[in-house]
Amino acid sequence: MLKQIGNVQIQDQHRASCHCGAVVLEIHLPNGIPCPHRCDCSFCKRKGAIVAAVPAADIKVIQGEAALVKYQFGQHVAEHFFCGNCGIYTHHRRSTNPNEFGFNIGCLEGVNPYDLNDVPVADGGPWRSP
Ligand SMILES: [Zn+2]
Numbered sequence: 513m514l515k516q517i518g519n520v521q522i523q524d525q526h527r528a529s530c531h532c533g534a535v536v537l538e539i540h541l542p543n544g545i546p547c548p549h550r551c552d553c554s555f556c557k558r559k560g561a562i563v564a565a566v567p568a569a570d571i572k573v574i575q576g577e578a579a580l581v582k583y584q585f586g587q588h589v590a591e592h593f594f595c596g597n598c599g600i601y602t603h604h605r606r607s608t609n610p611n612e613f614g615f616n617i618g619c620l621e622g623v624n625p626y627d628l629n630d631v632p633v634a635d636g637g638p639w640r641s642p
Contacts (some may be wrong), residue, residue, distance in 0.1 A: 513544035528619040529593035530574035535576035535602055548617055553636025559601050562625045564612040571613045
């Protein structure tokens with residue numbers, strides 16, 4: 513669990529936003545951020561975001577639900593959300609565990625994802641990029 517990234521303390525309810533500010537999430541991270549990683553699936557290798565996952569109940573869209581666009585592929589289990597205005601990926605329902613949502617660490621308020629060193633790459637399973 514990461515309680516801090518760079519000089520930024522992770523809040524119990526940490527906000528995250530897209531680039532234009534239309535979409536705002538509140539993510540319940542009482543113990544910090546679990547296992548930041550990248551994923552090597554065909555979608556994530558294009559997206560390039562560092563992600564972490566929380567139970568679905570711990571992530572709430574508090575602003576801009578209408579601005580979100582959903583993208584699906586493959587077996588249509590995962591739901592990838594991005595802002596339809598600025599194009600930034602904010603969060604997604606995971607294919608490996610649909611009861612969890614992954615989120616974009618680069619969207620967390622105040623957090624510079626480049627302060628993370630050596631982010632592991634997770635196996636994208638059947639969607640692994642060739
Ligand atoms: Zn936006």
